[in-house]
Amino acid sequence: MAAVDFEHRVAFNPMSEAEASRVIGVAKRRDFLFAILGVFVLVLSMGMLTALIVDLLVDGLARIDYDFLTSFPSRRPAQAGILSAWVGTSLVMLTTALIAIPLGIMAGIYLEEYAPRNWVTDIIEINVSNLAGVPSIIYGLLALGLFVYTLGLGRTVLTAGLVLALLILPVVIVATREAVRSIPLIIREGAYGMGADKWQVIWHYILPAARPGILTGAIVGLSRAIGETAPVLTIGALTFIAFLPPSPVQPEFPFLNFDWLTSPFTVMPIQMFNWISRPQEAFHINAAATGLVLIAMTLTMNAVAIWIRYRLRSQARS
Amino acid sequence: MPEAIMNQETYRQSEFARASDPSVAAGSRPNAISDTLKADVRGLSFWYDQFQALKNIDLPIAEKKVTALIGASGCGKSTLLRCFNRMHDLYPGNRYDGEIVLLPENQNIVDKGIDPIRVRLKAGMVFQKPNPFPKSIFENVASGLRVRGIRDRAVIAGRVEEVLREAALWDEVKDRLDQSAYALSGGQQQRLCIARTLAPEPELILLDEPTSALDPIATAKIEELIEKLRDHYAIVIVTHSMQQAARISAYCAFMHLGQLVEFGTNETIFTSPKEKRTQDYITGRFG
Amino acid sequence: MLPAVAQESKFRPTETYLARRRIIARLMSFLLFMAAAASVLVTTGIVYVLVSESWNFFRQVSLLEFLTDTQWTPVFAEPRFGILPLLTATLWAAGIALLIGIPLGTALAIYLSEYAPSKVREIVKPLLELIEAVPTVVFGYFALLFLTPLFRMFIPGLTGFNLLVPGIVLGIMILPYVVSVSEDAMRAVPSSLREGAYALGMTRIQTSVRVIIPAAFSGITAAYVLGMSRAVGETMVLAIAAGQNPNLTGDPREGAATITAYIVQMAMGDLPQGSLAYESIFAVGLALFVLTLFFNLVGFFLRRRFREVY
Numbered sequence: 001m002a003a004v005d006f007e008h009r010v011a012f013n014p015m016s017e018a019e020a021s022r023v024i025g026v027a028k029r030r031d032f033l034f035a036i037l038g039v040f041v042l043v044l045s046m047g048m049l050t051a052l053i054v055d056l057l058v059d060g061l062a063r064i065d066y067d068f069l070t071s072f073p074s075r076r077p078a079q080a081g082i083l084s085a086w087v088g089t090s091l092v093m094l095t096t097a098l099i100a101i102p103l104g105i106m107a108g109i110y111l112e113e114y115a116p117r118n119w120v121t122d123i124i125e126i127n128v129s130n131l132a133g134v135p136s137i138i139y140g141l142l143a144l145g146l147f148v149y150t151l152g153l154g155r156t157v158l159t160a161g162l163v164l165a166l167l168i169l170p171v172v173i174v175a176t177r178e179a180v181r182s183i184p185l186i187i188r189e190g191a192y193g194m195g196a197d198k199w200q201v202i203w204h205y206i207l208p209a210a211r212p213g214i215l216t217g218a219i220v221g222l223s224r225a226i227g228e229t230a231p232v233l234t235i236g237a238l239t240f241i242a243f244l245p246p247s248p249v250q251p252e253f254p255f256l257n258f259d260w261l262t263s264p265f266t267v268m269p270i271q272m273f274n275w276i277s278r279p280q281e282a283f284h285i286n287a288a289a290t291g292l293v294l295i296a297m298t299l300t301m302n303a304v305a306i307w308i309r310y311r312l313r314s315q316a317r318s
Numbered sequence: 319m320p321e322a323i324m325n326q327e328t329y330r331q332s333e334f335a336r337a338s339d340p341s342v343a344a345g346s347r348p349n350a351i352s353d354t355l356k357a358d359v360r361g362l363s364f365w366y367d368q369f370q371a372l373k374n375i376d377l378p379i380a381e382k383k384v385t386a387l388i389g390a391s392g393c394g395k396s397t398l399l400r401c402f403n404r405m406h407d408l409y410p411g412n413r414y415d416g417e418i419v420l421l422p423e424n425q426n427i428v429d430k431g432i433d434p435i436r437v438r439l440k441a442g443m444v445f446q447k448p449n450p451f452p453k454s455i456f457e458n459v460a461s462g463l464r465v466r467g468i469r470d471r472a473v474i475a476g477r478v479e480e481v482l483r484e485a486a487l488w489d490e491v492k493d494r495l496d497q498s499a500y501a502l503s504g505g506q507q508q509r510l511c512i513a514r515t516l517a518p519e520p521e522l523i524l525l526d527e528p529t530s531a532l533d534p535i536a537t538a539k540i541e542e543l544i545e546k547l548r549d550h551y552a553i554v555i556v557t558h559s560m561q562q563a564a565r566i567s568a569y570c571a572f573m574h575l576g577q578l579v580e581f582g583t584n585e586t587i588f589t590s591p592k593e594k595r596t597q598d599y600i601t602g603r604f605g
Numbered sequence: 606m607l608p609a610v611a612q613e614s615k616f617r618p619t620e621t622y623l624a625r626r627r628i629i630a631r632l633m634s635f636l637l638f639m640a641a642a643a644s645v646l647v648t649t650g651i652v653y654v655l656v657s658e659s660w661n662f663f664r665q666v667s668l669l670e671f672l673t674d675t676q677w678t679p680v681f682a683e684p685r686f687g688i689l690p691l692l693t694a695t696l697w698a699a700g701i702a703l704l705i706g707i708p709l710g711t712a713l714a715i716y717l718s719e720y721a722p723s724k725v726r727e728i729v730k731p732l733l734e735l736i737e738a739v740p741t742v743v744f745g746y747f748a749l750l751f752l753t754p755l756f757r758m759f760i761p762g763l764t765g766f767n768l769l770v771p772g773i774v775l776g777i778m779i780l781p782y783v784v785s786v787s788e789d790a791m792r793a794v795p796s797s798l799r800e801g802a803y804a805l806g807m808t809r810i811q812t813s814v815r816v817i818i819p820a821a822f823s824g825i826t827a828a829y830v831l832g833m834s835r836a837v838g839e840t841m842v843l844a845i846a847a848g849q850n851p852n853l854t855g856d857p858r859e860g861a862a863t864i865t866a867y868i869v870q871m872a873m874g875d876l877p878q879g880s881l882a883y884e885s886i887f888a889v890g891l892a893l894f895v896l897t898l899f900f901n902l903v904g905f906f907l908r909r910r911f912r913e914v915y
Binding site: 403405408410435436438439442443445447449450451452453461462464465466511514515518 | 822
Binding site: 019020022023024026027028 | 433435436439465466467
């Protein structure tokens with residue numbers, strides 16, 4: 001240890017009370033200014049969201065009525081409606097959910113519970129994280145080149161459902177992983193302690209406990225898929241459809257009908273985009289009305305997801 | 319030496335303060351000591367929300383001496399230590415009652431009207447686990463000076479070297495001052511944190527189990543360092559180790575369930591404690 | 606009552622049951638692996654489609670022309686294929702978005718992580734998520750039909766289609782993402798560092814700037830890089846509000862088609878498969894993919910690094 005010469009050290013003057021007051025004063029002012037800045041950004045971003053919603057309400061609310069929801073698009077803006085759009089959206093979402101949710105949950109469980117620490121896992125992980133950041137329009141190109149032409153699926157509900165499923169797959173995977181990871185160790189150990197094997201532990205204990213978290217992820221993913229426009233536009237979804245796809249249920253045996261999968265379609269965001277692109281003001285009103293319906297759906301879904309998460313957290317606390 | 323003069327003045331002032339304030343007069347209150355006081359805890363209680371963690375504590379802190387706080391886990395000794403620089407103010411729902419009077423200013427530092435930042439500028443703290451900032455060794459030591467608005471490079475560089483020497487770290491780091499503090503070993507990191515605390519010349523140094531995360535060799539170095547510092551600073555240390563308390567402290571306070579059970583000189587506590595609970599604890603019969 | 610001899614217990618599983626259980630367990634682990642591996646298949650599919658179609662494109666258009674020509678006129682009688690106009694428009698919009706999103710996002714992240722009481726944080730974070738829930742086509746409507754007319758009253762020379770307004774809207778769109786990733790990074794900084802800073806007498810802003818931000822540096826940088834990636838790849842706001850006319854410009858008050866807007870525009874028209882124009886959307890798509898892949902990988906490793914430190 002180096003010798004310390006306390007008697008001969010360089011004079012160092014701790015600051016006086018007045019100096020301290022000045023320094024603290026300056027620091028506190030900066031501190032306060034920054035807090036104001038933080039609140040300002042908050043107000044600004046929330047103000048934008050509010051302005052957007054109010055703008056849609058002012059432009060489009062009056063246009064929404066029963067006829068608007070039950071009419072096909074038309075050349076005359078006042079008679080046009082979004083029937084084929086919301087039916088198309090429903091069918092595409094059904095397809096997306098049926099593909100993305102099981103696949104995403106399975107992949108998430110594999111990565112969280114089974115994956116060994118090796119380069120294969122590393123590649124899968126990097127890959128999932130990268131897929132989450134691939135622009136949606138690139139998925140559109142994948143669908144156009146691969147599904148529409150190479151696989152010959154055409155510009156159908158199936159193609160759209162498939163591409164949107166791939167698009168939200170990372171969302172479901174990440175949500176599953178987080179939900180599974182948050183299951184306390186005691187549940188696992190308790191189950192293993194009874195002699196359950198890995199799959200039984202997952203199926204009977206982990207998945208039920210992780211269900212709210214996974215559900216949240218699935219809802220957020222689907223709400224993103226509902227609003228996605230670019231990939232569906234890229235595969236060449238039609239913008240003017242005056243008929244409905246065949247119904248998925250029928251009165252005769254086998255009661256289910258899958259012809260709708262191969263039907264041409266349109267969806268709400270595309271209908272909206274189409275109306276925005278028209279020069280006539282009247283179509284813009286239709287666009288605003290469609291936007292309102294769309295945003296009401298996505299905001300509701302997100303609010304439900306937030307509510308589930310909130311309940312989950314307050315349960316965990318009590 | 320200007321500093322020596324100032325310190326003598328400090329002495330006089332504090333004696334003056336003691337004489338003029340009847341409540342501080344020796345003998346008129348529990349736990350009186352013959353040394354000059356640096357701080358005086360008077361009837362301090364503390365609550366985490368509804369839970370009362372400290373109950374009516376009276377404790378003198380001597381200038382230029384080490385006061386050790388001992389007791390079983392959860393007895394409130396760290397809670398008490400963290401009152402001295404108002405760390406509890408960082409979290410909502412905490413409440414103080416009573417006083418910690420800092421001398422010679424004769425200022426109650428747990429008073430709501432006193433800015434906690436002002437208190438922390440006077441009372442420096444070293445934590446259980448070394449917590450160097452993600453910066454260079456030099457910048458870690460300099461950070462306390464920069465916060466105090468000191469910009470002069472020569473002053474900062476001089477002071478950094480000085481306190482690194484005081485912390486017996488200079489020879490080990492002088493060639494790599496601009497390297498990350500995370501490159502140091504745990505013991506070195508803790509000595510760096512001590513140097514960081516010393517740099518702005520705090521009036522009071524608070525050590526919260528500073529060696530509990532370290533191996534025996536690093537612990538010995540820190541203890542050696544505290545022994546060097548104790549003639550120059552008022553130090554309060556929380557420790558789990560009886561031996562450590564016995565080796566380095568001048569005064570010792572034993573706490574149990576939020577209460578101060580017994581306070582006295584090192585000798586009294588470790589050789590002839592009055593309370594049975596103290597005796598049991600220091601002989602290892604409980605806790 | 607326990608049975609006298611354990612072997613006689615009727616609760617003991619049979620050998621056939623145990624064998625079935627083993628088969629199910631093995632089957633499931635295989636299926637789960639296949640599901641995870643399927644995600645790699647998606648990337649493979651993307652790369653295959655982009656590269657194979659671009660290959661056809663680059664057999665007819667030289668890479669040099671693609672990268673250096675200043676004109677993008679794929680449907681003219683004498684088509685020119687220089688990506689520069691599309692790329693500069695993309696970077697203009699993303700740059701404006703970052704100019705908005707990074708300072709505001711960082712400020713809000715610091716506010717939420719270091720200032721706001723937990724009650725405020727619990728209310729604000731879901732509200733920010735609602736911004737992310739708004740479909741991009743709706744943001745496009747807002748930019749074109751509300752903000753642009755508004756801004757034209759104050760900014761002379763701003764055209765009906767321009768890069769400035771969609772850039773600003775894009776900045777607000779990436780704001781929640783930048784906030785959430787950088788706030789995560791800041792909150793991951795151990796509280797011992799925070800206490801150490803406060804113990805030296807630092808204020809909240811001093812603690813944030815001198816200790817928290819350096820400690821969370823790689824995580825915050827990741828937020829910026831990933832925000833950049835999103836801004837570059839965003840489609841609808843630009844396709845709607847920035848116009849669809851390729852335009853090499855240094856003035857964001859003018860309209861110009863971005864890479865994404867061009868792809869949308871061409872895909873909407875009935876492009877014959879195999880035509881040069883059809884292949885061109887894959888070529889610019891490949892450029893976009895490479896650009897975002899670069900940002901995503903940088904962001905991924907930066908985030909992983911800050912997770913490893915603590």
